[in-house]
Amino acid sequence: MLSYPKNEKGEVIGEPYLYDVRVCPMCHAEGIKTVATKAVNDFLGEFKAKKGIDLTENVIVKYDFADELSVVSCDNMVKWIVTNVGRQKKVKRLKVRKYIHISENRFSSDEAREKYLKILHDIEEAEILIFDSLADFTANQAEKALTPLLSASDNCSIIILTIPESDERLEQLPARLKFKLNNAQVMNFSSTGHQR
Numbered sequence: 001m002l003s004y005p006k007n008e009k010g011e012v013i014g015e016p017y018l019y020d021v022r023v024c025p026m027c028h029a030e031g032i033k034t035v036a037t038k039a040v041n042d043f044l045g046e047f048k049a050k051k052g053i054d055l056t057e058n059v060i061v062k063y064d065f066a067d068e069l070s071v072v073s074c075d076n077m078v079k080w081i082v083t084n085v086g087r088q089k090k091v092k093r094l095k096v097r098k099y100i101h102i103s104e105n106r107f108s109s110d111e112a113r114e115k116y117l118k119i120l121h122d123i124e125e126a127e128i129l130i131f132d133s134l135a136d137f138t139a140n141q142a143e144k145a146l147t148p149l150l151s152a153s154d155n156c157s158i159i160i161l162t163i164p165e166s167d168e169r170l171e172q173l174p175a176r177l178k179f180k181l182n183n184a185q186v187m188n189f190s191s192t193g194h195q196r
Contacts, residue, residue: 042088043084044089047081047085055157056157057184058158059184060162060170060184060186060187061074061162062162062164062187062188064190069189070189077189081128081130090126091127091130092126093130094119094123094130094131095136096132096133099119100144100145102116104144123152124152125153127156128157128159129148129152129159130159130161133160133162133163134162134167135165146174158180160181
């Protein structure tokens, strides 16, 4: 290491010189601070190893509002995907109620129109789209709610959240979406271990 000779005021005087850092073998370098660089984690691989689910493929996540632990686990998983996997891939979480509200009011002002266009752009650019959830719209709003799934790019993997009351909507999806989700992985969240 290089050291610079300094006077009482802390000003550098003279040429730098090399010296070896000596560490006491008894204290195991306790006082030395090392600069550790944090490696970029492979969050997709970590998720696949822990849950057995590949996030680069389509996923249907089944949880239940009646089971509080199921809801908390699902929310935590979605937050983890957005924050961690979002560092590696473009992840967009689409909250359906908010999307429907913005799409219905997109002509009310320029700001609302910009919000709507930004959401559409984010959906088209997304590599992973989290559709939160199939239960968050009425039968009359189905066409508006499912439009973003149709505008997602072909290489975008879709994660659809669903509860027991909205499971039949999986069968009512447009043919293109049904075909895309035909071989989707299914992930169940249940505190009792119940599978749907």
